[in-house]
Each structure stands twice: as C-alpha cells, then as structure tokens.
Amino acid sequence: MVPLTAQANDAQDNESELAVPQPVPIHEPQWFDQWHMNFEDAMNNTARSIDNFFALSGDSSHEDATASGRVRLGWEPRSRDFAEMDLRFRIRVRLPALKNRVDLLLTDDEDDLQENSVKATRNDQLGRRDQATLALRFRHSPDAKLSHRIGAGRRDQVFVKSRYRDSHDFNAEMGIFYDAEIYYYSRDQLGGELGLSYQHLLSEHSLARLNNRYYYRDNTNDWRWRHEAQYLSQVSDTSAYIYTLFVEGLSRPNMHTEQVFLSARWRTNPTREWLYYEVEPFVLWLKEEDFKPSFGVALRLEVFYGKI
Template sequence: MLSLLFFSQGIYAQENTQVNDKNQRTTKLPADSDCVKANNANKVKTDDIGWMEKLHSTVSDSVFQSAVWFDNFFIDENSEQESPKTTARIRLGWEPKARDLGEFDTRFRIKVKLPHLKDKVDLILSDDDDLDQSYLPLESVNAKPNNENDHFSAAVRITHSKSSNRRIESRIGISGGDIFVRAKHERRLNWSENHSFKIEPSVYYFLDDGLGAKLLMEYDYQIDKTSQLRVNYSVRGSNSFSGIRWKHGFYRLKQLQQNAASIMALQVEGERNGENGFVIDKYTLSYRYRFSAVKEWLFFEIEPFVEWPEEENYTTTPGLALRVEGYFSKGY
C-alpha cells in the first residue's frame, strides 16, 4: 500500500502508529524518514555549514542530549551505554479564512525512544492535538480552534504488543493541566494487493472530563503505485458532552514527484443523540500540496480549503493554509 508517511501521523494530531503489512509498497515521499538523511548534516564541521544547518544541528543535539540524560536513570550498573533515538518537529502556519484572517498556528512535537526500557517506552512532549479524540488521521485544518492558553502535553507511551498487523499501547500523562490515561488497540487486515482495513478502538479517562471511548475504522484502496483512496469514520462519546460525536473523511492521496505529494479531502462531522438530535456541524473540502525544498529536512504546505459550518448557517467560508515544518532527528 502507499505509505504516504508525512500525511499519517502524526502529522497534525495523530501520531503515525499505522502498522504496515509486508505487502505494502514503499513510496519515497517527503516524510519523517528523510530525517535520516538530514542527520548527515550533523557530521559536517560547523565551520563549513550555513546558518540553517547550524540551526538543525543545534536543535537535534539539544533534544538528543536531554534524551540521553533522561535515559541514564534506567541503566543498570552492568549494562552498556546505549544511544536513544529522538525526533522533533516544529511547524509554523498561517490559516486565514473568511471572517477570520488572523488564525496563526504553531506546533512542536518531540518523541524519545528509550533503549534501556527495551524500546517499549516512548516519551512524547507536544503542544499539538495528539490527544484530541476529535481528530481523524490525515486531518489538517483545525476543526475547532482551541483558544485555551495551556496546550502543552507530556505523556509516556508503553507498547505492550506489536506485530506486522497489530499494536496494543497505553499512555499516561498530563494535557492542558489535566491528568489522563489512555489505552488503544490497533488491528489491520490486508487482502490482495489493493485493499486494507484498520479498526482502532480506544478508551481514555481525564480527571476533569471523565471517561470516554472512541472507535476509528479506515479502509484503503490502492489505485496504482502512486495513488490511493482512503475512507475513515470515527465515533466517540464522553462524560464531558452529551450525545455521540461522529466524523467521516474521504481522501485521494497522490505522489506527484520524488519530493512532492498531494491530498484531496472531504470531511463531514456532526453529533447525534444529543440535545439537538442529529446535527451536521460542518463540511470541509480541501486540497493539500506538500513538498520538500531548500533543505531535505524542511517541508512546505499550501492548502486551499472551503468550509460550510452550521454555526454560520452553512455559509461558504473559503480559506488558505500556509505552513512550514522542520524535522530534527538523531540517534540509532
């Protein structure tokens, strides 16, 4: 199947925990994997590189040294020193739309794999919406901008079981000043060379919001080596709101060049069994173009979109998102 890693995962709110089957094709795209090449910049003498490479080296080294310090707490006296792996992403964006031209978006995300905990424990620090259960994989434009001041989250992720088509994990941490725990089971089924289906149930508990649960289902159809159709659906409920929230996503993913790809998306979200019965909150139609330029670790996005929100009586609301992201990685 088409990997399109830079759209999955983690890219906005969702970390890429998709389990790839051996039948999946590997397509080279501007993704986190390209950070491996970018690491070679760290081997160049600082006297011979420009300010951008110095910045990349400084950020990568700073995150890596912090990870080494943290990992040292788990070393046995008779164990050999091992190197952790760190990845960091910093994103700046401007997402103006009709009646709201001042929508700016800044995100960071740091993930650390700790070898002395048998690579089953990750430390994740971010200010993105990775813990927001309202998001779908591949979703980019914010569903409902969060105006709270405290977005920071820190979590320890424990992988209990992992195979080519199955993953069980749990998290414990703090997000927006609220302590939480979450457990998730991901299962993927593949048949022939063109079809794939994923089911992902999860349960979570926040001290302030109470107990909640979510079910995500996703179907992929491989058109050819460079194109894929994807349909996903999520439904969730929680003590923090009445009714059941649902969301559909329809996508066409396309690799355009060696360092560029696009995604066309239609998303529909709403609520049922709540105070207002069945309601469609918003329709969103978008086209996202992503490419790598200037440096291998630097990525740009251009995404025109149109929204029809219920709160605006489904008035057509056009917008344009402009983003730049830097990836920083170091370790084994």
Template sequence: MPDRNQFAPAEESGEEPPGDWMHSFHDTISNSVYQSAVWFDSFFSHDDSLQQTPQTTARIRLGWEPRSRDLGEFDTRFRVKLKLPHFKNKLDLILSDDSDDELSQLPLETSLKPKSEINDEPFAAAVRLIHTNTDEKFTDTRLGLSGGDIFLKSRHRRHYSWQDIHGFKIEPSVFYFLDDGLGARLLLEYDYQLNEKEQLRVNYSVRGSESYSGIRWKHGFYHLKQIANDRAAVLGLLVEGERNGENGFLIDNYTLSYRYRFNALREWLFFDIEPFLEWPDEADHKTTPGIALRVEGYFSKQ
C-alpha cells in the same frame, strides 16, 4: 500495498554544508533534544558501561491559516518523542503542545482548526508503553498530563489487506481523564489502491465521553496522489457532527480541502499549501473560503 504514509519525511542521505545557517539550526535542535533524551534515559541505568543510545525525533510547524474576513490566524505546533533504549524501546516520552492526539482527528484529516479552537490547545506530556508493534497489530498505553488533567489511554490497532489493493484498519481505544471521566473511540478505515501512485481512502470515527452528552462522529473521504518522490497531494472532504445529544442529530461542519505538500531546500524541511472551503454550523453553513500555508521541520538523532 505501497506505503500508507505518503507525507512522512524522507530519510536524510546527503551531507549539508557545515557553514550553512540552516544546517546549524537543524543540528542545534536535534542535539538539544538528543541530550535531553540521554539525560532522562540515564535515570534508568545503574551502570555507566551499559549506556545506550536513545532515539529522538522532533517536529516543529509554523502556519498561517487566513479565512474569509479573518486574515490574522496563525498556528504553531511542536511534538517531541524520546525513545528510551533501557526499556528495549518499548517505552517512550512524548511532549506536545496539543492534546494529542487522534482522539478528535482522523488519519489524513486536515490540521485546520475551527476558529474557536485555534491557539486553545493545552500542553501535553505522556509516557507511552508499547505492548505490541508489528505490521498487522499495534497496542499501546499512555499515562500523561494534558491541560492540567491526568489521563490514561489504551488503544489497539489491526491492519488487514488482500490482493494488494484493499486495506482495512480497525482501531478501538478507551481513555480516562481525571476531570472528564471515562470515554471510548472507534476508528474504521478502508483503502483502495488505484495504482502505485494513487489511493482512495474512507474513514469514520465515533467517540463518546462522560464529559459531554451524545456521540461525536466524523466521516473522511480522500484521494491521495504521490506526484513525485518529494511531492504529494490529498483532496479531502470531511463531515463532522454529533448525534444522540441535546440537539439530536447535528452536522457541525463540512470541509473541502486540497493539500499540496513538497520537500524543498533541505531533506528535513516540508511545505504545505492548502486551499479550503468550510461550511460551519456556527455561520449557518455559509461558504467560508481560506488557505493554509505551513512550513514544517523534522529533527532526529540516534
């Protein structure tokens, strides 16, 4: 089955002009993150002769997401991951300005946030221990801090595929926040490969926590298309809501979006154009059109 992640950055293969300001900017960010990883990893080595090379990746995204009657919505995101070689690359450090990570989002879900949540995401830092990492299985545990709350999270992921056109993923996880208590989440996903360039995807997640009543759920329906090596698009419909809570069964929002992503100017630089329609419950499910324009840079060094 073709690569599932059609939005991953391409491998850097060419040399950029050394005097170019974009090249200098990319090198400055990459080197800064790399030196931080070397410094942090050195605490776990008692012999300078055993110094190893860490692997670092960083992602910075800037976005403008105007909606109907509200044109001033801007969004910025960053994420830094430091892989520590003295733990045989089984341990890494993740820093992010969102609560990280997949607890409330589906794979391929649009990164659009409800108006009430924009610029309200806490800073998160976590140490992740990877127990199993193969093509079929992945298990990890994270211990960290998010919005001033200490958390522990463990998840297990299994992939199944057959006949090169069907894929299925199951991902249960449990988490505990010191303030919010115990919680759990289950993600189910099915992929159908139409051809080498196109795929249909359906996913569903439910999660619950001691911090709120009821069960939060999300359904996602997507059509993925790889237009070229440097361009791809996703047409998606997302439905989210709650059940068994104080209000019984409730649909919070419908979102229909078309995300066009392309690589331009540099191999590490990506652009998104995403027109969308929302039908939020807080607006009595009235149609709310909008568009998201984003630029995203990937920085890595090892």
C-alpha cells in the same frame, strides 16, 4: 517524498504519513543545515539525560537514547478569521534503559490521528486546540498493537489511556486500518474512540482513503462522528497533492452536522529531506457560523528531526 506504494503500508502511522524524510539531492551545507544538526544534537542529549535517570548502575544503554519529532508553523487565514496562526509540535523520546517499551511523548495535541487538520476544524470540546500533552507510553514491544499512556493534558487534566491499533490487507491494493481506545480524564471523565479506515491503492502514485471516526464523551453523554474521504496523488519524488472532504457532527440533541470541510493540499520537500512546505486552499462551513462558507488558505513550514 515517500512512494505511495510504501505509504499504503504505513498510512495510519501518525509519524510517517506523507512525511517521512527521504533522500533528496545533496546541497552545500547552509546555516539552516547547521542549525538543524545542532537542534537534533541538543534533543538527543536531552533524551540521553532523561534515559540515564532510569538506567541501572553500570548500564550504558542510555547512550543510545534518541529524540525525534516535528515542528510545524502555519498561517491559516480565512474569511472571518484572517489572523489564525497554528503551531504544532511533537516530541518522542525513546528510552533504551526501559528496553524501548516506554516512550516519553510531548505534543500540542493528544489526538495524534488528526494532527494534519486545519486549526479552525479542531474541536475545543475534545481538547484539540493548543493543549500541551505530556505522557508516558507503555508498550510490550516497539511494534505492539496495544499501548497504554498516562500523563497530563487537555486543559491540565490527568489522564490514563489505552489504545489498540491494527490493520488488515485484503490484497496488494486494498486494506483496512482500525483502532479503538478508552480513556479517563480527571474532569472530562470516561471517553472512548473508534476508528476505521479503508484504503485503495489506485496506482503506484495515487490512492483513495475513507476514514470514519467516533468519539464518545461521558460528561455530555453523546457521540461526535467524523466521515472523511481523501485522494492522494504523488506527482514527483518530492511533491504530492492531498484532496480532502470531511463532515463532522454530534448525536445530541439529535444527529446533526457541526462542520463540513473541503481542501486541496500541496506538500513538497524540494531542497531538504527534513524540510517540508505546504499550501492548502480550503472551504469551511461551520454550524456556529450558520454554515456560511469561509474561504481560506493554509501556508505551512514543517521541520522533522531525529529518526522517525
């Protein structure tokens, strides 16, 4: 588990937040270790084949192409929906033949800034539920703040998207993260998002975070907003607790709340650096359910592969 002092610097990296594999005690190889190595080799071989398509004659840089990502399987039963299952995946293929300026992304959700949400909280209208997305991401350099995507997703729509993401540290304990993006979908038309997060490192092993996000949709001419508070506490080298409270709503026909969510998530990887377990009891209030509390628990297994 990554120390929270390091997480504070990477908190808005969607592939590192409370998830970067770290060294853990060495164990004798088991069958699932062999499976993980074989799976990682297969993904890297696929990455090299894809990169070779773009390579010039005599260019061997495609041999360095790699794939990375994660697969997460969860069962999230709650009152009034006991059978809720959630399968999340994300694959990123680095393409050295294109000077690492282009990545191939395959994911179940293009909204990668909210990928840790319980499935029942992900809004259908924004395409956050079971929507495979395939895209090419273009960046001037691997650490560029501005990136562009073109691909297909959100109910089989073609889209283009530009995103700017940056951060600013006030001091060693306080910082902000902000991003803005604009996109166009073939049916949903023009849309945009704004995000601002404030993060305060309370100690070497705990931090507080306030997240605010706004989504504009041209086809409905309204704003969806989300305000979230989190407290993260690392209790050991392999375990952490994440407490979350968020409220989400719409601006039309008037400013109103659509849902309220409260949870306590325990995340641990005690046996393997690439294998995580999560238990997240939660309470969810939905407008469509007359804000009657729905109690549930999310049980998840998450596997990482490749160099994150």
